[in-house]
Amino acid sequence: MNARASQAFVASDLEGTLTTGETWRGMLRVLRERGQGGKVRGFLARKLPAVLLARARVLDVQRVRQSWVAELPRLLRGVTRDDIREIAEDVVERDLWPNRREDVLDELRRHREEGRVVVLASGTYQPVLEAFAARVDALALGTPLDFDARGHLTGGVVGLVRVGESKAHDLLRFLHGAELYAAYGDTAPDEYMLRLARHAIAVHPDRELARLAEKRGWRVLGTIQGDRK
Template sequence: MSELPTSAAFFDVDGTLTRRTTLFGFLRHDMASRGLPHQAYLAQRERLHAMTLAGAPRRATNRAYFRLLAGRSAGELAEAGRRWYAEERAADGAGFFRPEALAALAAHRAAGRLVVLVSGSFAPCLDPLAAELGADAVLCTAPRIVRGRYTGEVEHPMLDARKALAAAGFAARRGLDLTDCHAYGDHHSDLPLLRLVGHPVVVGEDEVLHRTAAEHGWPLLRPTRDTPTALSTTALPSATTTHGIGEAQ
């Protein structure tokens, strides 16, 4: 009988595993598939970007994004996510992912650690990605769904300290030793998650993260020009999607 994993590797997604922002890629694809002009997508993207420039907290822009989905069927958006991901991967190939992050993820899987994605994105974007990567669980933002439709409301976006709270809860439920766990992030808002574990790793060029890494001796995951680790095309077990900070039922 194989031993149960005692540690996990927690990965932020946008900017850490991927070079793209999944929410915007999905929105662009979804609006186009519904016959809306590209200018309509650009207008929404610029509106959200303007909120950020004006100093709105990330949770506010995250909520504003999900209000765009109010009234949509959960099944429809899940299918839209699968179509978006398939088309994105077919069009962009290896450029979609950071090869150095893929290599790290593969090494953790080979070492027998659980691989957990922690993201402010949502299940329609993340579930197909998690399946391809062979992730064991997804901790993500859970927009409210009533009678099978999105209301446009979000109680707790999976951002900032919420990522650490969700990861800690996951570790407690699985009996994992956080001092033996790893975490990867590319933005200073990932600091609570990185500080939670015994082995934090900084990805990308965020100045705050680089200063913190220098102060604490954290490693940096450097870009590589090597060919990315090939992803399996065989069917993988579905990851467990965890919404908000509790296990999905």
């Protein structure tokens, strides 16, 4: 039996679950501060029509989000691994950590004290997720950025953005037979991850996840939010 299978794990989403901050806002802020405002404006102009159509429910919200996450790294093409780590730490320090949800983090602390391993499973870029995970003594399973042989960002991501079914699939492979004792998520696509856990917790859920939680008898932590775009 592999060593991992003997451990119990707890999985948590990041944005909306552990923090109300948003990675994309932080990364665009960093670019503006580095004199890349033109790139930022161009990116937002290209993406805004799809966002508006998603809000009108003409386009699928989750597909628009995945496209946004997959394409934003193009603005950082050519940046080195070290620079990406600095950007990630800046985003966590100024955008994500100040907006952390202490109620959920307290539960993760108790899980660690009881001997469970905490893993953050999120569509957030891997360097950003690692920077946040380091603050809460957790492992990180995010969306990897693609680097060339010289260690420069190509502008893309590796594989699929880890949300919904993709996140649950990769988490299951990561667990490699180990028990998922508990899972925390905030939006309907997190259902796939929550269904893997013995204990599923909907954190300040959107309306769709709140309905699923009521139907399946999952615990709700915090207040029910409006539909998120």
